[in-house]
Amino acid sequence: MIEFKNVSKTYDNGVKALENINLTINEGEFVAIIGLSGAGKSTLLRLINKLIESTGGEVFFDGISVTKATGRDLISIRRQIGMIFQGFNIVKRMSVLSNVLSGRVAYNPTWKTILGLFPEEDKQIAYRALKRVDILEKVHNRASDLSGGQQQRVAIARALAQEPKIMLADEPVASLDPITTVQVMDYLKKINVEDGITTVSNLHHVDLALKYATRVVGIKEGKVVYDVQMVDIKKEKFYEDLEIVYGRPVHHDEVLGDK
Amino acid sequence: MDKISVSKPKKFKRNLIILTVLFLIVASAWFAGFNVIEVMINLNKGSRLLGRMFFPPDLSYLPNIVDPMVETVRMAIVGTFIGATLALPVAVLAANNFIKSKFLHGPLRIILNIFRTIPALVLASLFVAVFGTGPFSGVVALSIFTFGLVSKLTYETIEAIDYGQVEALMSLGANKMNILRYAIMPQILPQYMSYTLYGFEVNIRAAAVLGYVGAGGIGQTFEFNLAWRNFDRVGTIIIFSFFIVLIIDLISSSIRKRLV
Numbered sequence: 001m002i003e004f005k006n007v008s009k010t011y012d013n014g015v016k017a018l019e020n021i022n023l024t025i026n027e028g029e030f031v032a033i034i035g036l037s038g039a040g041k042s043t044l045l046r047l048i049n050k051l052i053e054s055t056g057g058e059v060f061f062d063g064i065s066v067t068k069a070t071g072r073d074l075i076s077i078r079r080q081i082g083m084i085f086q087g088f089n090i091v092k093r094m095s096v097l098s099n100v101l102s103g104r105v106a107y108n109p110t111w112k113t114i115l116g117l118f119p120e121e122d123k124q125i126a127y128r129a130l131k132r133v134d135i136l137e138k139v140h141n142r143a144s145d146l147s148g149g150q151q152q153r154v155a156i157a158r159a160l161a162q163e164p165k166i167m168l169a170d171e172p173v174a175s176l177d178p179i180t181t182v183q184v185m186d187y188l189k190k191i192n193v194e195d196g197i198t199t200v201s202n203l204h205h206v207d208l209a210l211k212y213a214t215r216v217v218g219i220k221e222g223k224v225v226y227d228v229q230m231v232d233i234k235k236e237k238f239y240e241d242l243e244i245v246y247g248r249p250v251h252h253d254e255v256l257g258d259k
Numbered sequence: 260m261d262k263i264s265v266s267k268p269k270k271f272k273r274n275l276i277i278l279t280v281l282f283l284i285v286a287s288a289w290f291a292g293f294n295v296i297e298v299m300i301n302l303n304k305g306s307r308l309l310g311r312m313f314f315p316p317d318l319s320y321l322p323n324i325v326d327p328m329v330e331t332v333r334m335a336i337v338g339t340f341i342g343a344t345l346a347l348p349v350a351v352l353a354a355n356n357f358i359k360s361k362f363l364h365g366p367l368r369i370i371l372n373i374f375r376t377i378p379a380l381v382l383a384s385l386f387v388a389v390f391g392t393g394p395f396s397g398v399v400a401l402s403i404f405t406f407g408l409v410s411k412l413t414y415e416t417i418e419a420i421d422y423g424q425v426e427a428l429m430s431l432g433a434n435k436m437n438i439l440r441y442a443i444m445p446q447i448l449p450q451y452m453s454y455t456l457y458g459f460e461v462n463i464r465a466a467a468v469l470g471y472v473g474a475g476g477i478g479q480t481f482e483f484n485l486a487w488r489n490f491d492r493v494g495t496i497i498i499f500s501f502f503i504v505l506i507i508d509l510i511s512s513s514i515r516k517r518l519v
């Protein structure tokens with residue numbers, strides 16, 4: 001579904017964020033990417049929908065080169081890939097409905113979307129997406145009036161409105177409180193399991209990775225240093241292995257804690 | 260308990276700045292031939308003139324200046340509208356985070372800065388020379404001035420937006436036009452409208468004096484009466500203009516406060 005072939009990324013300022021990444025993500029997986037701050041997690045994620053360009057190698061989505069795609073081809077790849085962010089990145093000065101409908105822009109002629117004209121089917125898609133994350137009652141609210149957790153759910157609904165094959169999440173819960181965190185992660189998991197949407201999420205908390213992911217990929221200094229299917233591994237072994245990713249042992253009391 | 264001693268804050272730099280500023284003021288006053296006695300004499304002359312203007316003003320003249328005042332306001336409205344409308348697309352092109360091309364931004368910004376720096380009065384006298392006297396020249400001058408002002412403020416606002424919202428729209432397959440419509444416009448529209456209103460406030464004032472160079476409006480009536488030494492009528496014009504400007508300012512700035 002997603003394939004990295006010898007992918008490298010060096011930023012303009014000379015920082016080598018990723019080096020020679022080879023990674024295949026299969027349909028239906030829930031992959032957690034873990035690693036220290038600055039390891040290259042966001043870079044990896046943003047290469048999948050070409051929010052940034054790689055400086056070496058090639059990324060494929062369903063066998064199509066994302067790296068080489070431009071213009072309309074890139075747009076038709078991107079509309080199949082939903083993405084949610086740490087800062088939610090919904091448009092605060094628009095209504096919840098407009099935000100979710102904006103997930104449909106790539107399926108409609110530009111002159112219509114500019115005028116805010118969306119077909120009834122698209123509105124139904126938007127309502128269904130909002131209902132999916134239990135926030136349909138806020139459909140006519142201004143996005144800025146919502147709490148952080150609600151805003152992230154609107155962001156998920158916007159991504160769902162794309163009817164995506166993949167969902168990318170860059171630290172989706174890093175600015176939320178623990179209770180809201182679990183809510184948002186539960187929605188992501190539900191969408192992954194019920195709709196079969198492949199999910200790739202950067203996570204700071206290893207116990208969230210343990211709880212939700214089917215596979216954990218560890219990045220350290222721009223390289224994949226760890227890659228494990230969670231069904232194959234015992235919890236204790238997983239915690240032990242974290243030393244490979246973080247460079248030192250991680251103690252039980254350092255993680256968010258699920259007893 | 261031990262006394263905590265902290266080193267004194269260094270005031271030398273501050274004192275130096277104060278001294279320099281004082282020196283500059285005194286030096287420039289001396290350089291400009293500023294003379295206290297002369298000021299007293301002129302003050303006396305000035306107060307006599309003020310007396311002839313305002314004690315009393317010729318209020319019977321008021322009906323005659325309503326039309327030129329309406330023309331002034333109309334000039335400001337049309338000039339603001341044209342200038343601000345043109346400013347929006349140009350500001351989008353001038354912002355470095357929407358289209359990333361140095362060849363576009365550099366030259367465009369230089370042009371915008373030139374437009375903005377030329378006072379409306381200078382522009383107006385230029386256009387009076389080209390198009391002849393009358394409000395048309397004034398409107399063209401105000402349009403260009405507003406264009407320069409609003410486009411600069413707006414492109415700076417575009418450059419300061421939350422880029423995360425733009426990235427989100429990019430990630431879901433939006434093209435440039437959709438990014439503009441769904442990520443940039445919602446973020447800048449209140450500011451843009453506020454700048455436009457501010458431009459209008461500035462333009463009302465400018466429009467009131469533009470007539471002085473023949474570009475229409477109340478300024479032309481003012482100039483005419485001053486030339487004929489109808490000081491009591493000049494007083495009426497000043498009072499009337501003052502109130503109109505004040506009222507428009509109050510309305511406009513209260514709307515602006517609610518916008519942002």
Ligand SMILES: Nc1ncnc2c1ncn2[C@@H]1O[C@H](COP(=O)(O)OP(=O)(O)OP(=O)(O)O)[C@@H](O)[C@H]1O
Pocket residue numbers: 011012013015016017035036037038039040041042043044
């Ligand atoms: N736009 C950029 N320009 C230059 N360097 C960058 C840029 N973005 C990231 N980097 C650098 O690339 C490296 C990897 O960054 P990246 O954002 O991918 O890390 P991360 O694993 O997501 O970290 P975090 O957990 O803090 O989000 C870091 O050293 C970072 O400073």
Ligand SMILES: [Mg+2]
Pocket residue numbers: 041042043170202
């Ligand atoms: Mg990151």
